[in-house]
Amino acid sequence: MKAIVITQPGGPEVLQLAxxxxxxxxxxxxxxxxxxxxxxxxxxxxxxxxxxPPPHAPADIPGLEVAGIITEIGASVTRWKIGDKVCALVVGGGYAEYCTAPEGQCLPIPENLSYIEAASLPETFFTVWSNVFDRGKLQPGETLLVHGGSSGIGVTTIQMAKALGSKVYVTAGSDEKCTFCEQLGADKAINYKTTDFGEEIKKLTDGKGVNVILDMIGGDYMPRNIDSLAVEGRLVMINAMKGREVQLDLGKVMAKRLTITGSMLRSREIEFKAAIAQNLEQKIWPLLSSGKIKPIIYKTFDAKDASAAHQLMESSEHTGKIVLTFAH
Ligand SMILES: NC(=O)c1ccc[n+]([C@@H]2O[C@H](COP(=O)([O-])OP(=O)(O)OC[C@H]3O[C@@H](n4cnc5c(N)ncnc54)[C@H](OP(=O)(O)O)[C@@H]3O)[C@@H](O)[C@H]2O)c1
Incomplete structure (x- = not known):
């Protein structure tokens, strides 16, 4: 089969067709x-x-989510049959013409969605469900702040949290991105380059703060995240793009009885991911079928142009998801 491989660690050009x-x-x-x-x-x-990549993942083929048709099933698979159309969360190996997936990590493709749209779902939907709703315990009527509102994770978080009844604030790096996030349903998008998000959250919540923050930035966001949380607030970290070493006032954590947590999805066991898949199928898939939640595709690339796709992602120009296609 054809696959896009990482020939050596480096820039986008190290991705090659093989x-x-x-x-x-x-x-x-x-x-x-x-x-x-x-x-x-x-x-x-x-x-x-x-x-x-974790030890059992393909060493040099990246890719955490795919959509396509099942062409073979393992001996103990019960749910799926050859010919079923699925999207799947995978531990690696997604940038390839064929990819294996544990049966519990596959979900049916809603009838109204294309393969491209379906391929854009698993990684962010599993991550957001697990971190915002399971770990962060976001409840209807509560308020959420998500940083990077226009990212793949951000567009999923905005839509899911709004659909399930929360108020959603986001940060993003330009006025255009802020408008995009508000059109998608965010109650308020804060341009973090021109406005201090901590001050803005204080104003928006009458000084009370938000109940949950989903953060992938870390670094100097930490003190403002802590100040932006309400009493009993939950901060959920899914990355630390601006630094893992942070300044933390433990007095504020105790005074407001805050929870600071975080997680990484990729290395988790199959059963854990299968349980998330069940929740998504029950609670979120109907919202995809009805069109209340939509895949947000910014651009697609033929798989052989994966380098250009990575270049685009690193430019952070995109709003929503970037997807590779395989012609066969
Ligand atoms: N823990 C997990 O299990 C897990 C799973 C999936 C993803 N993630 C993490 O979630 C994040 C989003 O992933 P994604 O695939 O949605 O990425 P993405 O679409 O590329 O979005 C990343 C966004 O972050 C902002 N950004 C980039 N570099 C930044 C920096 N140095 N400082 C501040 N903001 C920066 C950019 O938006 P602006 O232009 O608005 O700044 C960019 O659009 C990544 O950090 C990823 O590693 C974690």
Missing amino acids: ERLTPQCQPNEVLIKVFAAGINRPDVFQRKGNYP
Whole structure:
């Protein structure tokens, strides 16, 4: 099969088209003929050599989410059959014509969605469900702040949290991105380059703060995140793009009884991911079918142009998701 491989750690140009053996299904897996594969920021970190794949993932083929048709099923697979159209969360190997996935990490493609749209869903939907609703325990009527509102994670968070009844504030790096986030449903988008988000959150919440913050920035955002949380607030970290070492006033954590937590999805066990898939299918998939939540595709690239797709992601010009396509 054809695959996009990381030839060595480096810039976008190290992504090259190569021939690889088609992967074999384990008993609990399906083999998917991939028509589209989503790109996520963790793929960029992996390409640079800063995010090594877990031991059981393909060593040099990136890609955490795919959509396509099942062409083979493992001996113990019960739910799926050959010919089913699925999207799947995978531990790596998504930038390829064929990819295996544990059966519990596959979800049916809603009838109204294309392969490209379906491929844009798993990584951010699993991550947001797990971190905002399971770890962050966001409740209807509560208020959420998500940094990077126009990112793949951001557009998913805005839509899911609004659909489930929360007020949503976001930060983004330009006025255009802010307008985009508000059109998608955010109650207020803060241009963090021109406005101090901490001051703005204070104004927006009459000094009370928000109940949950989803943050991938870290660094100097930490003190303002702590100040922006309400009593009993929850801060959920999913990355620390501006630095892992932070300044933290523990007095404020105690005084407001805050929870600081975080997680990384990729290395978690199959059963954990399968449980998230069940929640998504029950609570979120109907909202995709009805059109209340929509995949947000910024641009697609033929798989052979994966380098250009990574270049675009690193420019941070995009709003929403970037997806690779495979012609077969
Ligand atoms: N823990 C997990 O399990 C998990 C899973 C998936 C993703 N993630 C993380 O979630 C984040 C978003 O992923 P994604 O795929 O949605 O990425 P993405 O679409 O590329 O979005 C990243 C956004 O972050 C902002 N940004 C980039 N560099 C920044 C910096 N140095 N300082 C401040 N803002 C910066 C940019 O928006 P602006 O232009 O508005 O600044 C950019 O649009 C990534 O950090 C990724 O590693 C974590």
